[in-house]
Amino acid sequence: MRYLSEYRDPQMARAxxxxxxxxxxxxxxxxxxxxxxxxxxxxxxxxxxLSDAVEMIHGPGCPVCVTPLEQIDRALHLASRPDVIFxxxxxxxxxxxxxxxxxxxxxxxxxxxxxxSPLDAVEIARANPDREVVFFAVGFETTAPANAMAVWxxxxxxxxxxxxxxxxxxxxxxxxxxxxxxxxxxxxFLAAGHVCTVMGWEEYEPLSERYAVPIVVTGFEPxxxxxxxxxxxxxxEEGRHEVENQYVRSVRxxxxxxxxxxxxEVFRTVDRGWRGIGSIPHSGLGxxxxxxxxxxxxxxxxxxxxxxxxxxxxxxxVLRGQIKPFDCPAFGSAxxxxxxLGAPMVSAEGACAAYYNFGxxxxxxxxxx
Amino acid sequence: xxxxxxxxxxVCPMPHNDDERIQLGHGSGGKMSAQLLRDRFLPRFGSAHLxxxxxxxxxxxxxxxxxxxxxxxxxxxxxxxxxxxxxxAIHGTVNDLAMMGATPRYLSVGFxxxxxLELPxxxxxxxxxxxxxxxxxxxxxxxxxxxxxxGKADGLFVNTTGVGFLPPGFRPGPDRAEPGDVVIxxxxxxxxxxxxxxxxxGLSFEADIESDTASLAPLVASMREAAGPAVHALRxxxxxxxxxxxxxxxxxxxxxxxxxxxxxxxAPVEAACEMLGLDPLxxxxxxxxxxxxxxxxxxxxLAALRGHPVGIGAACIGVVTDEHPGTVAMRTALGGxxxxxxxxxxxxxRIC
Numbered sequence: 023m024r025y026l027s028e029y030r031d032p033q034m035a036r037a038x039x040x041x042x043x044x045x046x047x048x049x050x051x052x053x054x055x056x057x058x059x060x061x062x063x064x065x066x067x068x069x070x071x072l073s074d075a076v077e078m079i080h081g082p083g084c085p086v087c088v089t090p091l092e093q094i095d096r097a098l099h100l101a102s103r104p105d106v107i108f109x110x111x112x113x114x115x116x117x118x119x120x121x122x123x124x125x126x127x128x129x130x131x132x133x134x135x136x137x138x139s140p141l142d143a144v145e146i147a148r149a150n151p152d153r154e155v156v157f158f159a160v161g162f163e164t165t166a167p168a169n170a171m172a173v174w175x176x177x178x179x180x181x182x183x184x185x186x187x188x189x190x191x192x193x194x195x196x197x198x199x200x201x202x203x204x205x206x207x208x209x210x211f212l213a214a215g216h217v218c219t220v221m222g223w224e225e226y227e228p229l230s231e232r233y234a235v236p237i238v239v240t241g242f243e244p245x246x247x248x249x250x251x252x253x254x255x256x257x258x259e260e261g262r263h264e265v266e267n268q269y270v271r272s273v274r275x276x277x278x279x280x281x282x283x284x285x286x287e288v289f290r291t292v293d294r295g296w297r298g299i300g301s302i303p304h305s306g307l308g309x310x311x312x313x314x315x316x317x318x319x320x321x322x323x324x325x326x327x328x329x330x331x332x333x334x335x336x337x338x339x340v341l342r343g344q345i346k347p348f349d350c351p352a353f354g355s356a357x358x359x360x361x362x363l364g365a366p367m368v369s370a371e372g373a374c375a376a377y378y379n380f381g382x383x384x385x386x387x388x389x390x391x
Numbered sequence: 392x393x394x395x396x397x398x399x400x401x402v403c404p405m406p407h408n409d410d411e412r413i414q415l416g417h418g419s420g421g422k423m424s425a426q427l428l429r430d431r432f433l434p435r436f437g438s439a440h441l442x443x444x445x446x447x448x449x450x451x452x453x454x455x456x457x458x459x460x461x462x463x464x465x466x467x468x469x470x471x472x473x474x475x476x477x478x479x480a481i482h483g484t485v486n487d488l489a490m491m492g493a494t495p496r497y498l499s500v501g502f503x504x505x506x507x508l509e510l511p512x513x514x515x516x517x518x519x520x521x522x523x524x525x526x527x528x529x530x531x532x533x534x535x536x537x538x539x540x541x542g543k544a545d546g547l548f549v550n551t552t553g554v555g556f557l558p559p560g561f562r563p564g565p566d567r568a569e570p571g572d573v574v575i576x577x578x579x580x581x582x583x584x585x586x587x588x589x590x591x592x593g594l595s596f597e598a599d600i601e602s603d604t605a606s607l608a609p610l611v612a613s614m615r616e617a618a619g620p621a622v623h624a625l626r627x628x629x630x631x632x633x634x635x636x637x638x639x640x641x642x643x644x645x646x647x648x649x650x651x652x653x654x655x656x657x658a659p660v661e662a663a664c665e666m667l668g669l670d671p672l673x674x675x676x677x678x679x680x681x682x683x684x685x686x687x688x689x690x691x692x693l694a695a696l697r698g699h700p701v702g703i704g705a706a707c708i709g710v711v712t713d714e715h716p717g718t719v720a721m722r723t724a725l726g727g728x729x730x731x732x733x734x735x736x737x738x739x740x741r742i743c
Contacts, residue, residue: 023661032724039725067727112739125736129414138592138667138740244724360422360735380729382718 029243038248039071042255046075050258051207052251053200053343055193056162056214057084057372058242064376066244068251076251079207079343080373082196082299083214085161086113087341087365087372090295091329093160093189094119099327100156100187100318101132107150109143110158111165112136117368120329140165140172140186147176147184156318159186164216166190166307167281170288173309173316185318188308191294193217194225195305201233205344210254212240212247215269220285222277226265234263241269288313297365298338337364340373347377354378416736420631420675423736444643445565446487446626449557458493460484461552469512469546471590473582473601476549477519479677482604483629484553485527489608490625490680492563492615493555495527500551501535505544513547527606529553561615567623568644568683572711575682575689577610577696578603578704579655580633584674585663594667598659605678605701613702614682617695621688627680631733634672636681637719638733644683650709650721650731667740672731674738683711 054060060080063069069078082088098119101108108124115124115134128134133153137143140157147155159169169186176184193214200206213226218239230237236257240250250268257263267273287310294306309317318324336352339345347353347366357363359375366372416423433442440448447460462483469476480500488495500520504513524531582603589600607627614622624644628636633654641648656664656671664671678701684692689707696702709721719731 023658023665026665030724035725065723065729066725067723067729068725070727071725115739116736125414125416126412129412136740138594360426379732382730382732 026243029241029245031245035244035248038245038252042072042248042252043075045252045259046255047259049075049077050209050255051077051079052210052212052254053079053081053208054212054240054247055081055083055197056212056217056242057087058216059212059214059240059247060084060373060376062242062244062247064380066247067380068244068247072251076255080340080376081200081211081343082296082341083162083193083217084366084372085165085191086117086368087337088191088296088299089114089117089160089189089365090297091120092295092327093187094123095121095329096319096324096327097158097187098122098124098127099324100322101127101134102130103132103154103322105154107133107135107146107153107155108158109135109137109146109155111138111160113368114158114160116362117365118362140169141175144172144175144179144181144184147181148179151183153183154321155184157184157186159188159190161190162214162217163192163220163285164214166285166289167220167278170284173288173313174284176316177313185316185321186309187318188289189294190289190307191296192291192305192307194229195302196296196299197226197229199299199302199305200342201229201235203342208235208343210236210258211238212250212254213237213265215239215241215246215272218267218269218273218277220278220281222275223265223267223273224275224277230263230265236263237265239265239267239269239273241272296341298341300338337366337374340364340366347374350374354382414736418630419734419737420629420635421673421734421736424631425733443564443566444639446490447493447553447555449491449562456557458488458491458555458557459552460487460491460555461550462487463548463550465545465548466587467545468590469516471602472586472599474604474677475516475519476547477516478523478602478604480549480551481520481523481527481529482606482677484551485529486607486627486678486680488553488555489606489611490563490627491555491557492561492611492625493557494612495529495553495555495608497532497554498524498529498551499533499535499553500531500549502537503544503548504536504538505546506538506541508546516547523606527608558615561619561622563622563625565624565626565640565643566645568640568646568711569623569685570646570711570713571686572623572683573686573689573707574637574648574650574709574711575684575692575696576628576633576654576706576708577607577680577682577702578678579657579660580628580676580679581656581660581664581671581674583677584632585660585669587675588667589663594663600657600659600663603676603678607678607680607701610680610696610699610702613695613698614684614692617691618684618688621685622682622692623685624683625680627678628676630675632671632673632675633679633681634670634719634731635733637731640681640683641719642717644711645716647712647715647717648709648719649712649714649728650719652708652722652724654708655704655706669738669740673734686710
């Protein structure tokens with residue numbers, strides 16, 4: 023397939039692997055920020071073939087995984103209401119809340135619909151004027167512009183039956199939280215290519231400077247990842263720390279200004295809880311005052327729905343890169359994709375699910391660590 | 392059941408699969424389907440023929456053995472690019488009989504019709520069933536119709552039950568794959584599921600994607616002639632896709648499967664899967680079979696398959712190994728390996 027097969031070429035991939043193995047004089051510890059990158063790394067066995075040169079720590083960049091339990095419970099509450107059509111991206115449907123998940127709410131009679139674009143949710147609202155239509159607006163900066171557009175469009179159409187349950191998160195504050203952790207072992211980052219397509223990389227420059235850490239904006243195909251790793255390793259070997267862009271076919275330094283403006287108009291920065299990590303200041307987006315009427319939390323009075331993250335779940339240690347999924351005592355036994363104990367086991371992009379689905383052959387062989 | 396009591400009392404994001412209701416995932420062909428069968432059906436129906444878990448049952452009759460297979464068809468929309476529910480209903484049962492090595496002969500059809508179903512739609516579906524049955528050489532010998540109130544069925548549901556005769560000396564079974572066998576797929580995968588999804592979700596792609604619904608019986612007949620008992624196991628890779636089918640055979644035979652790479656996928660289907668974040672390995676087919684055959688018969692079987700339009704894209708995709716029994720793995724382009732597991736339920740489109 024054009025624009026994809028080129029970035030999956032096995033010969034070029036092996037050449038890059040050799041180059042990384044040759045250039046590393048020691049084993050470096052890198053973090054890929056985005057769940058999509060984790061998926062490729064584990065699916066293609068990149069961590070396996072590079073294990074002599076780099077240890078990959080899987081970052082918190084899976085929006086499904088980091089959506090706080092409280093927001094999931096609120097989604098479940100809304101979806102259970104007979105007057106609500108609850109719309110969501112597909113992979114949120116199996117995320118366990120305190121008592122059940124959206125698929126089970128659906129089985130009990132709740133109206134839960136998968137949409138591929140938030141604008142589809144707006145269309146559903148237009149077609150069902152007698153029902154409240156709620157869209158579950160989750161994701162990083164990547165999905166924020168499209169979700170902002172849906173709210174903007176709903177206002178343009180004068181829709182009074184459309185609202186969004188927002189659980190947006192942003193990457194740089196999470197990277198700061200990781201870097202500020204005294205136990206942090208990360209020496210270089212692969213930044214999330216699609217987040218940077220929207221946001222550019224200017225905001226990563228002060229991070230790279232302050233924490234003396236290389237940050238390479240990286241894509242999602244095998245060759246992207248390998249080149250991103252190679253660029254990061256090269257910086258580390260040469261004692262440099264700067265922001266570089268591997269994903270040149272998609273990302274510009276300033277990002278997509280129009281999308282940023284739309285996001286800035288519809289959303290505002292808020293403190294946000296991350297499942298498994300806890301609250302991170304200024305790490306989320308909520309609706310701005312100008313669009314507050316579309317906030318499902320206001321419209322439905324969801325304040326009484328509270329949930330505490332339990333302490334047992336080691337998902338937080340996985341998401342912070344402190345342990346590998348394999349190191350969790352529940353991994354693959356008490357916790358599997360059919361019976362997830364923690365959110366990273368739920369989404370295909372979650373670190374635990376990626377290890378479970380693709381990496382189990384190497385359990386106990388020390389590969390992938 | 393997998394459990395670790397020390398963790399069961401913790402209230403992390405707890406598992407919720409114990410909900411006392413059927414979910415759509417129970418019909419996905421993945422682990423939830425297998426669990427439903429294992430926990431609720433098999434304990435109640437103990438027949439050894441059932442426990443073999445073939446695509447059909449091989450049962451003794453006076454003077455020999457026959458194969459019986461049944462399948463119920465639900466699809467929305469009823470008509471889709473490449474076919475309709477009538478094609479599926481005939482091909483599905485014909486294929487299940489063929490996977491047991493049988494020659495399909497007789498068929499029963501049972502309909503649940505919804506009040507309000509347009510008769511021209513029913514006529515088109517029945518015409519397709521008549522033509523398809525004729526082409527497959529199977530005779531519809533008995534049937535039934537029921538009508539339910541509007542809203543109680545999705546247009547129509549149809550069940551078909553088929554009987555096939557077993558040619559002597561040919562007994563492929565899901566538990567007969569052996570280490571050393573090669574794994575052959577009869578054509579490119581993921582067409583049916585993506586064709587349905589494209590229509591259902593109103594998605595349009597550059598090229599139309601058509602269902603692959605087809606009879607696989609002629610392919611099996613040719614394989615039997617070309618390689619006979621060297622064909623150890625056959626299964627059509629329907630719901631749950633190729634990955635689920637391979638896992639079922641690996642589990643039933645107690646062997647491991649190592650795929651040499653991804654299976655063939657038509658370019659427009661691959662593009663659609665990429666766009667939606669779906670893995671073609673788990674997307675349903677209605678005209679693709681997997682054959683586990685002795686390595687010395689590989690070329691004969693490939694030639695036999697490629698002699699039919701449906702099998703023209705046949706390819707060897709992997710081997711059976713005695714390592715990691717019950718597990719399907721794939722070599723990655725980088726020389727790594729990964730597990731190709733069954734999914735719990737339906738594949739969910741990814742967020743971004």
